[in-house]
Amino acid sequence: MPHSSEDKITAVRWGIKWKLIALMSIFMIILLVLLTYIQISSQKKLLEKELDKRITIMKENLIRQGESFIANLASQAEEDIAGFNFTAAMxxxxxxxxxxxxxxxAVLKSVSGSILIHTMQPELSTEKLSRTEKEALVYNKLTKAEYRESDGTVIEIINPIQISTEPWGILRLVFTLRHLDREIEISGNQIIKEINLMIFKSVSTALIFMVICFVIVFFISAKFTKPLIHLAYFAKKLSKGDFSVSLYPLMPEQKRSADEVGILAETFAEMSRALEESYKKLEEYNKTLEQKVIERTEALNMSLEEVESANKKITDSIRYAKMIQKSMLPDPENIRNFIPESFFIWMPRDIVGGDFIFTDTFDEGFAIAVIDCTGHGVPGAFITLIASFGLKKITRDEGISDPALILKRLSFIVKTTLRQDTDSAFSDDGLDAGICFIRPGAGTLTFAGAKLSLFCIYENEMTVLKGDRKSLGYKKSDLGYDFSDHTISVKKGMSFYLATDGFADQLGGSPRRRFGIRRFQELIDKHSYLPFEKQREIFLEAFYKHKGENDRQDDVTLIAFRL
Incomplete structure (x- = not known):
């Protein structure tokens, strides 16, 4: 059945037929190359072996001829030497x-080494007997040796000369193998011609065989792939939801094979019928499902609106809680009333936070404190209200101005207010704090800290007033613990920095690491001489540059002032 242009199957770059042809061709090429190589290699070895035999036979013939020749020549030389006719012998x-x-x-040499004749070096008169020459004399036998001289390989034959029973000397003949090598070269060239002819015949035969096999494989693969092409066309129509096409006109039952392809065709036909039924059921189900989706979407939209409304109410409540927290906590701007040269950074991690700055005045001076309560967000904000209430009670109602006593009393108030001094307490919350009390008249500053330290810099020298390693208000906090006061004389131009751990604990950089106390001290040491508004910008820039894309770990609070 012919297909229209719009029904044509997407062109396949490498169809099964061509893959099969390529695979069979590669297999045949490898097989033919391997067989040809084996045949040529075996023939070449046989020819080389035959050449080696011929070389051996030729050398043996040369040696036999030489032995016969030297024996006859030695016999004539012995007769002349015996008659003292040395000239005739030569x-x-x-x-x-x-x-x-x-x-x-040839060399004719006496036992004493005197040379009667040397055909290559006539001027040579004496020469010591070699080891092989001595052996020939001692054992009175003919000796042979093969060795290489400067112009090629030679065969040496030595025959002892005896007069009566006494050894007189030796006759040495040196045979060149140049003529033998020339014959060997001719034989080798003949073998190469035979091998090249054999290669040509083998390759020609292999090519003819490959062409015949390629034609056979082409027709066989076309026969095998034709049903698959019909099946691909049928599957393409099914994938588009067209169940009108039938496999039977494409592949009539009488033309179907009983092999795997025929079974596959029958399976496709059954699958087509099953898919058509499923498609009809699916259409009916889709109509019902669309209505359900509309109803569910409306319900989800209503739920989403309710969630958004609830979220807005919660956010509005937290923002309102922030207003309440700010109204109940001391205003950090009060610092500027009695310390004009100062700045502060107060950045809650969430809308509300657990850090706050406390200030209060006394007759003899004023107090500045930085408080870091447990956690952040709403839980931390609740603790700040308790801590702020406690500080106001201590400084205003009880009139305590000593930083160490303030910390001790604040620990008591927080712990007892949260009932964390009893076994029935559900929470275990507290805070860290650093408190400074400045006496302008006396020119002194007293500091006490609970896990917070005060950094003081004067004339490029930094002093760290370390706080005690104790927190306030927790279940394990010791209410009887006495915190330490650190009192220093204040000099004009002396700067002080007090911060919560949120600044130093911020993770950032690559690899991710804490900002760290050392880097914080380097910032102070490098920029403490600048105006405080400029310092505030530098500290914030350094913090955000280190933070990068990382989340904020904690609330961040920092106060700095110069007396």
Whole structure:
């Protein structure tokens, strides 16, 4: 059944047919290359082995001919030497060896080392007997040796010369292998030609076989992939929700194979019928579901409006609580009334916080305190109200101005107000604090701290007045503990810094680390000479630069002043 252009299946870059053809072609190429290589390698080894045998036989023939030649020549030389006709012996050796192109040179030498004749070096008169020459004389036997000289490999044959029963000397013939090497080279070239011819025949045969196999694989793969193409077209139509197309015109039952492809086609047909039924049921269900979705959406919108309304009420309540907290807590701006050169930073982590700044005046001076209550947000804000009420009671009603006594009394008030001095208490909350009392007339500053320290800098020298390592108001807080006062003489231009742990504990940077006390001290040491408004900007810039994209860990409070 022909397909219209709009019904054509999306073009496949590498179809199954071409993948199958490529796979079979690669397999055949590898197989043919392997078989050809094995055949050529085996033939080459056989030819090389045959060449080695021929070389061995040629060398053996050369040695046999040389042994026969030297034996005959030695016999003639012995007769002439026995008759003291040394000239005849020399002429015989020179004539016989000169006519043999395989002999490189000959040497006739006596036992004493005197050379009668050396065909290559006629001027040489004496030469010591070599080890092989001595062995030939001692054992009275012919010796052979093969070695390499400067111009090529040679074979040396030594025959002892005896007069009667006494050794007279030796006859040494050195045969060159150049002619043998030339024959070997000719044989090697012939073998290479045979190998190249064999490679050509093997490759040609392999190529013809590959072409035949490629044609066969092409037709076989086309037959196998045609049903799959029909199935792909059928599946494409089903994926678009078109159940009008049928598989039977594409693949009639009489043309279907009984293999996996035929089973797959039958399964597709059954799946099409099942999908059509499911699709109809789904349409009916979708109509019902759409109505339910509309109803649920309306309900969710109503719930969302209720949640937003509740959230707005809670946020408004917390903002109102912030107004109440600010109205009940001391106003940090009061610091400027008696210390013009000062600044403060008060940044709750949430809308309301657990930090606050306390100030109060006395006849002999004034007090400044930084309080860090447990937690932050609404719970911390509740503790600030208790602590603020307690401080006002201590300083105004009881008239206590000593910082150490104020801390001790404040711990008592917080702990007893929250009933944390009993076993039935549900909470375990408290606070850290640092209190300064300044006596302008006496020119002194007294500091006491509960886990907070006061940083003092004068003429680029920093002094740290450390607070006691005790917190206030907790269940484990000792109500009888006496905090320590630190009193110093105040000099003109002396600056003081008091902060909660929210500044130093802020995480940031890469890797994430605390801002740290050391970096805080470096900020003070580097910028304490600047006007306080400028210092405030620098401290905030350093804090936010370190914080980066990280969340705020805690409330942050800092006061700084110069006396």
């Amino acid at each position: 002429e015989v050796v020179k004539a016989r060896t000169g006519n043999n192109r395989e002999i490189k040179y």
